[in-house]
Amino acid sequence: MKIHPLRIGRTKVPFGQFHGGLAGADLDEFVTDKDHFIWVPIHAYLLEHPGIGPILVDTGISPEQTEHIEYYRGSIMEHVMDDDEYDLPADQTLTAQLARLGHTPRDISAVIITHFHEDHVGGLNLLAHAPVYLGANEYAAREEKALGLIPLAFPPSIKAITDWRPIQFTGPALGGFDTSADLFDDGSVIALPTPGHSPGSTSVLVDHRYLLTGDAMYTIRHLAVEDLRAIQLGSEDHYVDSIRRIQWLRRAIPDLLILPAHDDTPYGLRLTAGLATGELSDRDARWAKDWERDTFDEAVRLNPARRPRFIPDPDGGPVGTVS
Ligand SMILES: [Zn+2]
Structure with missing residues:
Protein backbone atom coordinates (compact mmCIF):
# COMPACT_ATOMS: atom_id res chain seq x y z
CA MET A 1 0.00 0.00 0.00
CA LYS A 2 1.12 3.58 -0.39
CA ILE A 3 2.79 5.18 2.59
CA HIS A 4 3.12 8.96 2.78
CA PRO A 5 5.31 10.72 5.34
CA LEU A 6 3.54 13.85 6.63
CA ARG A 7 5.91 16.56 7.80
CA ILE A 8 4.15 18.24 10.72
CA GLY A 9 6.47 21.00 11.81
CA ARG A 10 9.52 20.53 13.96
CA THR A 11 10.50 20.41 17.60
CA LYS A 12 13.48 21.93 19.38
CA VAL A 13 15.17 19.37 21.62
CA PRO A 14 18.37 19.29 23.68
CA PHE A 15 21.14 17.53 21.73
CA GLY A 16 21.82 15.43 24.84
CA GLN A 17 18.24 14.19 25.04
CA PHE A 18 18.67 12.65 21.61
CA HIS A 19 22.28 11.52 21.71
CA GLY A 20 23.63 11.74 25.27
CA GLY A 21 22.42 8.47 26.77
CA LEU A 22 25.83 6.77 26.86
CA ALA A 23 27.86 9.94 27.33
CA GLY A 24 27.12 10.26 31.02
CA ALA A 25 24.67 13.10 30.51
CA ASP A 26 21.79 12.66 32.93
CA LEU A 27 18.21 13.76 32.93
CA ASP A 28 18.81 16.85 35.09
CA GLU A 29 21.55 17.97 32.80
CA PHE A 30 19.42 17.86 29.71
CA VAL A 31 16.45 19.53 31.36
CA THR A 32 18.64 22.42 32.47
CA ASP A 33 20.93 22.57 29.42
CA LYS A 34 19.72 25.56 27.42
CA ASP A 35 22.85 25.87 25.27
CA HIS A 36 22.81 22.80 23.02
CA LEU A 47 -1.15 4.62 4.94
CA GLU A 48 -3.53 4.17 2.01
CA HIS A 49 -5.00 0.83 3.01
CA PRO A 50 -7.03 -0.66 0.12
CA GLY A 51 -9.74 -2.07 2.38
CA ILE A 52 -9.78 0.08 5.49
CA GLY A 53 -9.10 3.46 3.85
CA PRO A 54 -6.64 6.11 4.99
CA ILE A 55 -4.89 5.21 8.25
CA LEU A 56 -2.80 7.70 10.21
CA VAL A 57 0.19 6.60 12.25
CA ASP A 58 0.74 9.43 14.75
CA THR A 59 -0.69 12.91 14.33
CA GLY A 60 2.14 15.40 15.00
CA ILE A 61 1.50 18.71 16.74
CA SER A 62 -1.40 21.14 16.50
CA PRO A 63 -1.40 24.91 15.96
CA GLU A 64 -2.87 25.22 19.48
CA GLN A 65 0.16 23.48 21.01
CA THR A 66 2.52 25.96 19.36
CA GLU A 67 0.68 28.75 21.25
CA HIS A 68 2.53 27.43 24.20
CA ILE A 69 1.54 29.75 27.02
CA GLU A 70 -2.17 29.70 26.25
CA TYR A 71 -2.32 25.95 25.66
CA TYR A 72 -0.27 24.71 28.61
CA ARG A 73 -1.08 27.47 31.11
CA GLY A 74 -1.58 26.22 34.63
CA SER A 75 -0.17 22.74 33.99
CA ILE A 76 3.29 21.37 34.74
CA MET A 77 3.80 21.27 30.96
CA GLU A 78 4.10 25.06 30.99
CA HIS A 79 7.33 24.63 32.94
CA VAL A 80 8.90 21.45 31.60
CA MET A 81 8.53 22.48 27.97
CA ASP A 82 10.21 25.45 26.32
CA ASP A 83 7.81 28.07 25.04
CA ASP A 84 9.32 27.84 21.56
CA GLU A 85 9.58 24.04 21.59
CA TYR A 86 7.31 23.63 18.56
CA ASP A 87 7.34 25.28 15.17
CA LEU A 88 4.50 24.61 12.76
CA PRO A 89 4.34 26.49 9.44
CA ALA A 90 0.83 26.84 8.00
CA ASP A 91 1.56 24.45 5.12
CA GLN A 92 2.69 21.72 7.53
CA THR A 93 -0.38 21.40 9.78
CA LEU A 94 -1.99 17.97 9.77
CA THR A 95 -4.95 19.43 7.89
CA ALA A 96 -2.68 21.00 5.25
CA GLN A 97 -0.59 17.85 4.85
CA LEU A 98 -3.72 15.72 4.40
CA ALA A 99 -5.16 18.25 1.92
CA ARG A 100 -2.00 17.90 -0.18
CA LEU A 101 -2.99 14.22 -0.60
CA GLY A 102 -6.65 14.99 -1.27
CA HIS A 103 -7.94 14.15 2.20
CA THR A 104 -9.59 15.90 5.12
CA PRO A 105 -9.26 14.70 8.73
CA ARG A 106 -12.83 13.38 8.40
CA ASP A 107 -11.64 10.88 5.76
CA ILE A 108 -9.32 9.10 8.18
CA SER A 109 -10.63 5.59 8.91
CA ALA A 110 -8.32 4.67 11.76
CA VAL A 111 -5.49 6.15 13.78
CA ILE A 112 -2.56 4.36 15.37
CA ILE A 113 -0.49 6.31 17.87
CA THR A 114 2.99 5.05 18.74
CA HIS A 115 2.76 6.69 22.17
CA PHE A 116 1.10 9.49 24.12
CA HIS A 117 3.77 12.20 23.95
CA GLU A 118 2.56 15.62 22.86
CA ASP A 119 4.34 15.69 19.47
CA HIS A 120 2.50 12.50 18.43
CA VAL A 121 -1.06 13.18 19.60
CA GLY A 122 -1.44 16.85 18.63
CA GLY A 123 -3.86 16.14 15.79
CA LEU A 124 -6.14 13.77 17.70
CA ASN A 125 -8.78 16.38 18.46
CA LEU A 126 -9.47 16.58 14.71
CA LEU A 127 -10.11 12.83 14.62
CA ALA A 128 -12.91 12.35 17.14
CA HIS A 129 -14.79 10.09 14.72
CA ALA A 130 -11.96 7.57 14.33
CA PRO A 131 -10.92 4.53 16.35
CA VAL A 132 -7.50 5.11 17.92
CA TYR A 133 -5.20 2.10 18.32
CA LEU A 134 -2.31 2.13 20.77
CA GLY A 135 -0.37 -0.29 22.94
CA ALA A 136 -2.50 -1.59 25.80
CA ASN A 137 0.27 -0.70 28.27
CA GLU A 138 0.36 2.85 26.95
CA TYR A 139 -3.38 3.18 27.35
CA ALA A 140 -3.25 1.71 30.87
CA ALA A 141 -0.53 4.19 31.87
CA ARG A 142 -2.28 7.26 30.43
CA GLU A 143 -2.73 8.89 33.85
CA GLU A 144 0.74 8.02 35.17
CA LYS A 145 3.16 10.87 35.80
CA ALA A 146 6.85 10.65 34.93
CA LEU A 147 9.07 11.96 37.75
CA GLY A 148 5.83 12.32 39.68
CA LEU A 149 4.99 15.39 37.62
CA ILE A 150 4.69 15.02 33.88
CA PRO A 151 1.51 13.36 32.66
CA LEU A 152 1.99 10.61 30.08
CA ALA A 153 -1.13 11.84 28.28
CA PHE A 154 -1.94 15.55 28.59
CA PRO A 155 -5.75 15.42 28.93
CA PRO A 156 -6.64 18.42 26.68
CA SER A 157 -4.73 16.86 23.76
CA ILE A 158 -6.72 13.62 23.75
CA LYS A 159 -10.09 14.78 25.03
CA ALA A 160 -12.00 14.32 21.77
CA ILE A 161 -11.27 10.60 21.45
CA THR A 162 -13.92 8.17 22.63
CA ASP A 163 -13.08 5.02 20.66
CA TRP A 164 -9.80 3.81 22.17
CA ARG A 165 -8.56 0.45 20.87
CA PRO A 166 -5.83 -0.82 23.20
CA ILE A 167 -3.71 -3.33 21.29
CA GLN A 168 -3.25 -6.74 22.92
CA PHE A 169 -0.13 -8.40 21.57
CA THR A 170 -1.38 -11.94 21.15
CA GLY A 171 -0.14 -12.63 17.61
CA PRO A 172 2.82 -14.79 16.57
CA ALA A 173 6.51 -14.06 17.10
CA LEU A 174 8.19 -11.99 14.40
CA GLY A 175 11.91 -11.34 14.10
CA GLY A 176 13.09 -10.62 17.62
CA PHE A 177 9.59 -9.99 18.88
CA ASP A 178 7.88 -12.67 20.96
CA THR A 179 4.46 -11.31 20.11
CA SER A 180 2.77 -9.10 17.55
CA ALA A 181 -0.67 -7.81 16.63
CA ASP A 182 -2.04 -7.95 13.07
CA LEU A 183 -4.29 -4.90 13.32
CA PHE A 184 -6.48 -5.43 10.25
CA ASP A 185 -6.15 -9.21 9.83
CA ASP A 186 -4.36 -9.07 6.50
CA GLY A 187 -0.71 -8.88 7.58
CA SER A 188 -0.28 -5.41 6.11
CA VAL A 189 -0.16 -3.42 9.37
CA ILE A 190 1.49 -5.25 12.25
CA ALA A 191 1.97 -3.60 15.63
CA LEU A 192 5.05 -4.60 17.63
CA PRO A 193 5.71 -3.77 21.29
CA THR A 194 8.75 -1.48 21.64
CA PRO A 195 8.47 -0.09 25.19
CA GLY A 196 11.11 2.02 26.90
CA HIS A 197 10.66 5.53 25.57
CA SER A 198 7.22 5.30 27.16
CA PRO A 199 5.48 2.40 28.95
CA GLY A 200 3.64 1.11 25.89
CA SER A 201 5.53 2.56 22.91
CA THR A 202 4.52 0.63 19.82
CA SER A 203 6.15 0.31 16.40
CA VAL A 204 4.21 -0.39 13.23
CA LEU A 205 5.41 -2.72 10.47
CA VAL A 206 3.83 -1.84 7.12
CA ASP A 207 3.80 -4.42 4.30
CA HIS A 208 6.73 -6.24 5.95
CA ARG A 209 8.93 -3.46 4.57
CA TYR A 210 8.64 -0.22 6.56
CA LEU A 211 9.02 -0.05 10.32
CA LEU A 212 7.55 3.12 11.83
CA THR A 213 9.19 3.29 15.24
CA GLY A 214 7.75 6.50 16.67
CA ASP A 215 10.37 7.44 19.28
CA ALA A 216 11.44 3.88 20.22
CA MET A 217 14.40 4.94 18.05
CA TYR A 218 14.82 8.68 17.44
CA THR A 219 16.93 8.21 14.28
CA ILE A 220 18.35 5.35 12.22
CA ARG A 221 21.69 5.88 13.98
CA HIS A 222 20.06 4.82 17.26
CA LEU A 223 19.88 1.29 15.87
CA ALA A 224 23.49 1.00 17.13
CA VAL A 225 22.23 0.87 20.70
CA GLU A 226 25.61 -0.23 22.11
CA ASP A 227 27.15 3.02 20.82
CA LEU A 228 24.38 5.62 20.82
CA ARG A 229 21.39 6.08 23.09
CA ALA A 230 18.79 8.66 23.84
CA ILE A 231 18.37 9.74 27.44
CA GLN A 232 15.48 7.84 28.96
CA LEU A 233 12.68 9.27 30.99
CA GLY A 234 11.31 5.73 31.11
CA SER A 235 13.05 2.36 31.39
CA GLU A 236 16.48 2.18 29.76
CA ASP A 237 16.43 -1.63 29.99
CA HIS A 238 13.21 -1.79 28.03
CA TYR A 239 14.50 0.80 25.54
CA VAL A 240 17.67 -1.21 24.87
CA ASP A 241 15.75 -4.48 24.67
CA SER A 242 13.30 -3.01 22.16
CA ILE A 243 16.10 -1.80 19.89
CA ARG A 244 17.81 -5.19 20.03
CA ARG A 245 14.56 -6.76 18.90
CA ILE A 246 14.40 -4.27 16.03
CA GLN A 247 17.97 -5.27 15.06
CA TRP A 248 16.81 -8.89 14.94
CA LEU A 249 13.77 -7.97 12.86
CA ARG A 250 16.11 -6.22 10.43
CA ARG A 251 18.14 -9.43 10.09
CA ALA A 252 14.94 -11.39 9.44
CA ILE A 253 13.70 -8.87 6.85
CA PRO A 254 16.75 -7.71 4.85
CA ASP A 255 14.70 -5.17 2.86
CA LEU A 256 13.43 -3.52 6.04
CA LEU A 257 13.54 0.29 6.04
CA ILE A 258 13.23 2.07 9.37
CA LEU A 259 11.27 5.29 9.62
CA PRO A 260 11.53 6.96 13.04
CA ALA A 261 9.37 10.02 13.74
CA HIS A 262 12.23 12.52 14.11
CA ASP A 263 15.04 11.23 11.89
CA ASP A 264 17.18 14.21 10.87
CA THR A 265 19.95 12.07 9.32
CA PRO A 266 20.58 11.99 5.55
CA TYR A 267 18.91 8.54 5.63
CA GLY A 268 15.74 9.82 7.26
CA LEU A 269 15.56 12.91 5.08
CA ARG A 270 16.07 10.97 1.86
CA LEU A 271 13.52 8.26 2.72
CA THR A 272 10.83 10.74 3.73
CA ALA A 273 11.49 12.81 0.59
CA GLY A 274 11.62 9.68 -1.58
CA LEU A 275 8.24 8.52 -0.29
CA ALA A 276 6.50 11.74 -1.38
CA THR A 277 4.64 9.77 -4.07
CA GLY A 278 3.76 7.03 -1.59
CA GLU A 279 6.23 4.56 -3.08
CA LEU A 280 9.98 4.37 -2.79
CA SER A 281 12.06 4.05 -5.97
CA ASP A 282 14.49 1.12 -6.21
CA ARG A 283 17.25 3.69 -6.46
CA ASP A 284 16.32 5.31 -3.14
CA ALA A 285 15.95 1.90 -1.48
CA ARG A 286 19.42 0.86 -2.69
CA TRP A 287 20.83 4.20 -1.52
CA ALA A 288 19.32 3.63 1.93
CA LYS A 289 20.83 0.14 2.23
CA ASP A 290 24.22 1.49 1.11
CA TRP A 291 23.93 4.21 3.77
CA GLU A 292 23.16 1.55 6.39
CA ARG A 293 26.20 -0.50 5.28
CA ASP A 294 28.42 2.57 5.58
CA THR A 295 27.01 3.33 9.03
CA PHE A 296 26.76 -0.06 10.79
CA ASP A 297 28.92 -3.15 10.79
CA GLU A 298 27.54 -6.71 10.91
CA ALA A 299 27.12 -6.47 14.68
CA VAL A 300 25.27 -3.14 14.25
CA ARG A 301 28.10 -1.15 15.80
CA LEU A 302 28.27 2.46 14.69
CA ASN A 303 30.98 3.58 12.28
CA PRO A 304 32.82 6.19 14.41
CA ALA A 305 32.82 8.59 11.47
CA ARG A 306 28.99 8.50 11.58
CA ARG A 307 28.73 9.37 15.28
CA PRO A 308 26.51 12.45 15.72
CA ARG A 309 28.31 15.57 16.88
CA PHE A 310 26.88 18.90 17.99
CA ILE A 311 27.89 21.76 15.75
CA PRO A 312 27.36 25.07 17.56
CA ASP A 313 25.59 28.00 15.97
CA PRO A 314 28.34 30.14 14.38
CA ASP A 315 26.62 33.24 15.79
CA GLY A 316 26.81 31.92 19.34
CA GLY A 317 23.09 31.14 19.71
CA PRO A 318 21.81 28.14 21.68
CA VAL A 319 20.56 26.15 18.66
CA GLY A 320 23.15 24.21 16.72
CA THR A 321 23.02 21.41 14.18
CA VAL A 322 24.08 17.75 14.09
CA SER A 323 26.93 16.49 11.92
ZN1 LIG B 1 8.46 12.43 19.54
Missing part, protein backbone atom coordinates in the same frame (compact mmCIF):
# COMPACT_ATOMS: atom_id res chain seq x y z
CA PHE A 37 19.51 22.62 21.21
CA ILE A 38 18.78 21.12 17.80
CA TRP A 39 15.66 21.23 15.65
CA VAL A 40 14.32 17.88 14.50
CA PRO A 41 11.44 17.17 12.12
CA ILE A 42 8.13 15.75 13.33
CA HIS A 43 6.66 13.08 11.05
CA ALA A 44 3.36 11.27 11.00
CA TYR A 45 2.53 8.74 8.28
CA LEU A 46 -0.53 8.18 6.15
Whole structure:
Protein backbone atom coordinates (compact mmCIF):
# COMPACT_ATOMS: atom_id res chain seq x y z
CA MET A 1 0.00 0.00 0.00
CA LYS A 2 1.12 3.58 -0.39
CA ILE A 3 2.79 5.18 2.59
CA HIS A 4 3.12 8.96 2.78
CA PRO A 5 5.31 10.72 5.34
CA LEU A 6 3.54 13.85 6.63
CA ARG A 7 5.91 16.56 7.80
CA ILE A 8 4.15 18.24 10.72
CA GLY A 9 6.47 21.00 11.81
CA ARG A 10 9.52 20.53 13.96
CA THR A 11 10.50 20.41 17.60
CA LYS A 12 13.48 21.93 19.38
CA VAL A 13 15.17 19.37 21.62
CA PRO A 14 18.37 19.29 23.68
CA PHE A 15 21.14 17.53 21.73
CA GLY A 16 21.82 15.43 24.84
CA GLN A 17 18.24 14.19 25.04
CA PHE A 18 18.67 12.65 21.61
CA HIS A 19 22.28 11.52 21.71
CA GLY A 20 23.63 11.74 25.27
CA GLY A 21 22.42 8.47 26.77
CA LEU A 22 25.83 6.77 26.86
CA ALA A 23 27.86 9.94 27.33
CA GLY A 24 27.12 10.26 31.02
CA ALA A 25 24.67 13.10 30.51
CA ASP A 26 21.79 12.66 32.93
CA LEU A 27 18.21 13.76 32.93
CA ASP A 28 18.81 16.85 35.09
CA GLU A 29 21.55 17.97 32.80
CA PHE A 30 19.42 17.86 29.71
CA VAL A 31 16.45 19.53 31.36
CA THR A 32 18.64 22.42 32.47
CA ASP A 33 20.93 22.57 29.42
CA LYS A 34 19.72 25.56 27.42
CA ASP A 35 22.85 25.87 25.27
CA HIS A 36 22.81 22.80 23.02
CA PHE A 37 19.51 22.62 21.21
CA ILE A 38 18.78 21.12 17.80
CA TRP A 39 15.66 21.23 15.65
CA VAL A 40 14.32 17.88 14.50
CA PRO A 41 11.44 17.17 12.12
CA ILE A 42 8.13 15.75 13.33
CA HIS A 43 6.66 13.08 11.05
CA ALA A 44 3.36 11.27 11.00
CA TYR A 45 2.53 8.74 8.28
CA LEU A 46 -0.53 8.18 6.15
CA LEU A 47 -1.15 4.62 4.94
CA GLU A 48 -3.53 4.17 2.01
CA HIS A 49 -5.00 0.83 3.01
CA PRO A 50 -7.03 -0.66 0.12
CA GLY A 51 -9.74 -2.07 2.38
CA ILE A 52 -9.78 0.08 5.49
CA GLY A 53 -9.10 3.46 3.85
CA PRO A 54 -6.64 6.11 4.99
CA ILE A 55 -4.89 5.21 8.25
CA LEU A 56 -2.80 7.70 10.21
CA VAL A 57 0.19 6.60 12.25
CA ASP A 58 0.74 9.43 14.75
CA THR A 59 -0.69 12.91 14.33
CA GLY A 60 2.14 15.40 15.00
CA ILE A 61 1.50 18.71 16.74
CA SER A 62 -1.40 21.14 16.50
CA PRO A 63 -1.40 24.91 15.96
CA GLU A 64 -2.87 25.22 19.48
CA GLN A 65 0.16 23.48 21.01
CA THR A 66 2.52 25.96 19.36
CA GLU A 67 0.68 28.75 21.25
CA HIS A 68 2.53 27.43 24.20
CA ILE A 69 1.54 29.75 27.02
CA GLU A 70 -2.17 29.70 26.25
CA TYR A 71 -2.32 25.95 25.66
CA TYR A 72 -0.27 24.71 28.61
CA ARG A 73 -1.08 27.47 31.11
CA GLY A 74 -1.58 26.22 34.63
CA SER A 75 -0.17 22.74 33.99
CA ILE A 76 3.29 21.37 34.74
CA MET A 77 3.80 21.27 30.96
CA GLU A 78 4.10 25.06 30.99
CA HIS A 79 7.33 24.63 32.94
CA VAL A 80 8.90 21.45 31.60
CA MET A 81 8.53 22.48 27.97
CA ASP A 82 10.21 25.45 26.32
CA ASP A 83 7.81 28.07 25.04
CA ASP A 84 9.32 27.84 21.56
CA GLU A 85 9.58 24.04 21.59
CA TYR A 86 7.31 23.63 18.56
CA ASP A 87 7.34 25.28 15.17
CA LEU A 88 4.50 24.61 12.76
CA PRO A 89 4.34 26.49 9.44
CA ALA A 90 0.83 26.84 8.00
CA ASP A 91 1.56 24.45 5.12
CA GLN A 92 2.69 21.72 7.53
CA THR A 93 -0.38 21.40 9.78
CA LEU A 94 -1.99 17.97 9.77
CA THR A 95 -4.95 19.43 7.89
CA ALA A 96 -2.68 21.00 5.25
CA GLN A 97 -0.59 17.85 4.85
CA LEU A 98 -3.72 15.72 4.40
CA ALA A 99 -5.16 18.25 1.92
CA ARG A 100 -2.00 17.90 -0.18
CA LEU A 101 -2.99 14.22 -0.60
CA GLY A 102 -6.65 14.99 -1.27
CA HIS A 103 -7.94 14.15 2.20
CA THR A 104 -9.59 15.90 5.12
CA PRO A 105 -9.26 14.70 8.73
CA ARG A 106 -12.83 13.38 8.40
CA ASP A 107 -11.64 10.88 5.76
CA ILE A 108 -9.32 9.10 8.18
CA SER A 109 -10.63 5.59 8.91
CA ALA A 110 -8.32 4.67 11.76
CA VAL A 111 -5.49 6.15 13.78
CA ILE A 112 -2.56 4.36 15.37
CA ILE A 113 -0.49 6.31 17.87
CA THR A 114 2.99 5.05 18.74
CA HIS A 115 2.76 6.69 22.17
CA PHE A 116 1.10 9.49 24.12
CA HIS A 117 3.77 12.20 23.95
CA GLU A 118 2.56 15.62 22.86
CA ASP A 119 4.34 15.69 19.47
CA HIS A 120 2.50 12.50 18.43
CA VAL A 121 -1.06 13.18 19.60
CA GLY A 122 -1.44 16.85 18.63
CA GLY A 123 -3.86 16.14 15.79
CA LEU A 124 -6.14 13.77 17.70
CA ASN A 125 -8.78 16.38 18.46
CA LEU A 126 -9.47 16.58 14.71
CA LEU A 127 -10.11 12.83 14.62
CA ALA A 128 -12.91 12.35 17.14
CA HIS A 129 -14.79 10.09 14.72
CA ALA A 130 -11.96 7.57 14.33
CA PRO A 131 -10.92 4.53 16.35
CA VAL A 132 -7.50 5.11 17.92
CA TYR A 133 -5.20 2.10 18.32
CA LEU A 134 -2.31 2.13 20.77
CA GLY A 135 -0.37 -0.29 22.94
CA ALA A 136 -2.50 -1.59 25.80
CA ASN A 137 0.27 -0.70 28.27
CA GLU A 138 0.36 2.85 26.95
CA TYR A 139 -3.38 3.18 27.35
CA ALA A 140 -3.25 1.71 30.87
CA ALA A 141 -0.53 4.19 31.87
CA ARG A 142 -2.28 7.26 30.43
CA GLU A 143 -2.73 8.89 33.85
CA GLU A 144 0.74 8.02 35.17
CA LYS A 145 3.16 10.87 35.80
CA ALA A 146 6.85 10.65 34.93
CA LEU A 147 9.07 11.96 37.75
CA GLY A 148 5.83 12.32 39.68
CA LEU A 149 4.99 15.39 37.62
CA ILE A 150 4.69 15.02 33.88
CA PRO A 151 1.51 13.36 32.66
CA LEU A 152 1.99 10.61 30.08
CA ALA A 153 -1.13 11.84 28.28
CA PHE A 154 -1.94 15.55 28.59
CA PRO A 155 -5.75 15.42 28.93
CA PRO A 156 -6.64 18.42 26.68
CA SER A 157 -4.73 16.86 23.76
CA ILE A 158 -6.72 13.62 23.75
CA LYS A 159 -10.09 14.78 25.03
CA ALA A 160 -12.00 14.32 21.77
CA ILE A 161 -11.27 10.60 21.45
CA THR A 162 -13.92 8.17 22.63
CA ASP A 163 -13.08 5.02 20.66
CA TRP A 164 -9.80 3.81 22.17
CA ARG A 165 -8.56 0.45 20.87
CA PRO A 166 -5.83 -0.82 23.20
CA ILE A 167 -3.71 -3.33 21.29
CA GLN A 168 -3.25 -6.74 22.92
CA PHE A 169 -0.13 -8.40 21.57
CA THR A 170 -1.38 -11.94 21.15
CA GLY A 171 -0.14 -12.63 17.61
CA PRO A 172 2.82 -14.79 16.57
CA ALA A 173 6.51 -14.06 17.10
CA LEU A 174 8.19 -11.99 14.40
CA GLY A 175 11.91 -11.34 14.10
CA GLY A 176 13.09 -10.62 17.62
CA PHE A 177 9.59 -9.99 18.88
CA ASP A 178 7.88 -12.67 20.96
CA THR A 179 4.46 -11.31 20.11
CA SER A 180 2.77 -9.10 17.55
CA ALA A 181 -0.67 -7.81 16.63
CA ASP A 182 -2.04 -7.95 13.07
CA LEU A 183 -4.29 -4.90 13.32
CA PHE A 184 -6.48 -5.43 10.25
CA ASP A 185 -6.15 -9.21 9.83
CA ASP A 186 -4.36 -9.07 6.50
CA GLY A 187 -0.71 -8.88 7.58
CA SER A 188 -0.28 -5.41 6.11
CA VAL A 189 -0.16 -3.42 9.37
CA ILE A 190 1.49 -5.25 12.25
CA ALA A 191 1.97 -3.60 15.63
CA LEU A 192 5.05 -4.60 17.63
CA PRO A 193 5.71 -3.77 21.29
CA THR A 194 8.75 -1.48 21.64
CA PRO A 195 8.47 -0.09 25.19
CA GLY A 196 11.11 2.02 26.90
CA HIS A 197 10.66 5.53 25.57
CA SER A 198 7.22 5.30 27.16
CA PRO A 199 5.48 2.40 28.95
CA GLY A 200 3.64 1.11 25.89
CA SER A 201 5.53 2.56 22.91
CA THR A 202 4.52 0.63 19.82
CA SER A 203 6.15 0.31 16.40
CA VAL A 204 4.21 -0.39 13.23
CA LEU A 205 5.41 -2.72 10.47
CA VAL A 206 3.83 -1.84 7.12
CA ASP A 207 3.80 -4.42 4.30
CA HIS A 208 6.73 -6.24 5.95
CA ARG A 209 8.93 -3.46 4.57
CA TYR A 210 8.64 -0.22 6.56
CA LEU A 211 9.02 -0.05 10.32
CA LEU A 212 7.55 3.12 11.83
CA THR A 213 9.19 3.29 15.24
CA GLY A 214 7.75 6.50 16.67
CA ASP A 215 10.37 7.44 19.28
CA ALA A 216 11.44 3.88 20.22
CA MET A 217 14.40 4.94 18.05
CA TYR A 218 14.82 8.68 17.44
CA THR A 219 16.93 8.21 14.28
CA ILE A 220 18.35 5.35 12.22
CA ARG A 221 21.69 5.88 13.98
CA HIS A 222 20.06 4.82 17.26
CA LEU A 223 19.88 1.29 15.87
CA ALA A 224 23.49 1.00 17.13
CA VAL A 225 22.23 0.87 20.70
CA GLU A 226 25.61 -0.23 22.11
CA ASP A 227 27.15 3.02 20.82
CA LEU A 228 24.38 5.62 20.82
CA ARG A 229 21.39 6.08 23.09
CA ALA A 230 18.79 8.66 23.84
CA ILE A 231 18.37 9.74 27.44
CA GLN A 232 15.48 7.84 28.96
CA LEU A 233 12.68 9.27 30.99
CA GLY A 234 11.31 5.73 31.11
CA SER A 235 13.05 2.36 31.39
CA GLU A 236 16.48 2.18 29.76
CA ASP A 237 16.43 -1.63 29.99
CA HIS A 238 13.21 -1.79 28.03
CA TYR A 239 14.50 0.80 25.54
CA VAL A 240 17.67 -1.21 24.87
CA ASP A 241 15.75 -4.48 24.67
CA SER A 242 13.30 -3.01 22.16
CA ILE A 243 16.10 -1.80 19.89
CA ARG A 244 17.81 -5.19 20.03
CA ARG A 245 14.56 -6.76 18.90
CA ILE A 246 14.40 -4.27 16.03
CA GLN A 247 17.97 -5.27 15.06
CA TRP A 248 16.81 -8.89 14.94
CA LEU A 249 13.77 -7.97 12.86
CA ARG A 250 16.11 -6.22 10.43
CA ARG A 251 18.14 -9.43 10.09
CA ALA A 252 14.94 -11.39 9.44
CA ILE A 253 13.70 -8.87 6.85
CA PRO A 254 16.75 -7.71 4.85
CA ASP A 255 14.70 -5.17 2.86
CA LEU A 256 13.43 -3.52 6.04
CA LEU A 257 13.54 0.29 6.04
CA ILE A 258 13.23 2.07 9.37
CA LEU A 259 11.27 5.29 9.62
CA PRO A 260 11.53 6.96 13.04
CA ALA A 261 9.37 10.02 13.74
CA HIS A 262 12.23 12.52 14.11
CA ASP A 263 15.04 11.23 11.89
CA ASP A 264 17.18 14.21 10.87
CA THR A 265 19.95 12.07 9.32
CA PRO A 266 20.58 11.99 5.55
CA TYR A 267 18.91 8.54 5.63
CA GLY A 268 15.74 9.82 7.26
CA LEU A 269 15.56 12.91 5.08
CA ARG A 270 16.07 10.97 1.86
CA LEU A 271 13.52 8.26 2.72
CA THR A 272 10.83 10.74 3.73
CA ALA A 273 11.49 12.81 0.59
CA GLY A 274 11.62 9.68 -1.58
CA LEU A 275 8.24 8.52 -0.29
CA ALA A 276 6.50 11.74 -1.38
CA THR A 277 4.64 9.77 -4.07
CA GLY A 278 3.76 7.03 -1.59
CA GLU A 279 6.23 4.56 -3.08
CA LEU A 280 9.98 4.37 -2.79
CA SER A 281 12.06 4.05 -5.97
CA ASP A 282 14.49 1.12 -6.21
CA ARG A 283 17.25 3.69 -6.46
CA ASP A 284 16.32 5.31 -3.14
CA ALA A 285 15.95 1.90 -1.48
CA ARG A 286 19.42 0.86 -2.69
CA TRP A 287 20.83 4.20 -1.52
CA ALA A 288 19.32 3.63 1.93
CA LYS A 289 20.83 0.14 2.23
CA ASP A 290 24.22 1.49 1.11
CA TRP A 291 23.93 4.21 3.77
CA GLU A 292 23.16 1.55 6.39
CA ARG A 293 26.20 -0.50 5.28
CA ASP A 294 28.42 2.57 5.58
CA THR A 295 27.01 3.33 9.03
CA PHE A 296 26.76 -0.06 10.79
CA ASP A 297 28.92 -3.15 10.79
CA GLU A 298 27.54 -6.71 10.91
CA ALA A 299 27.12 -6.47 14.68
CA VAL A 300 25.27 -3.14 14.25
CA ARG A 301 28.10 -1.15 15.80
CA LEU A 302 28.27 2.46 14.69
CA ASN A 303 30.98 3.58 12.28
CA PRO A 304 32.82 6.19 14.41
CA ALA A 305 32.82 8.59 11.47
CA ARG A 306 28.99 8.50 11.58
CA ARG A 307 28.73 9.37 15.28
CA PRO A 308 26.51 12.45 15.72
CA ARG A 309 28.31 15.57 16.88
CA PHE A 310 26.88 18.90 17.99
CA ILE A 311 27.89 21.76 15.75
CA PRO A 312 27.36 25.07 17.56
CA ASP A 313 25.59 28.00 15.97
CA PRO A 314 28.34 30.14 14.38
CA ASP A 315 26.62 33.24 15.79
CA GLY A 316 26.81 31.92 19.34
CA GLY A 317 23.09 31.14 19.71
CA PRO A 318 21.81 28.14 21.68
CA VAL A 319 20.56 26.15 18.66
CA GLY A 320 23.15 24.21 16.72
CA THR A 321 23.02 21.41 14.18
CA VAL A 322 24.08 17.75 14.09
CA SER A 323 26.93 16.49 11.92
ZN1 LIG B 1 8.46 12.43 19.54
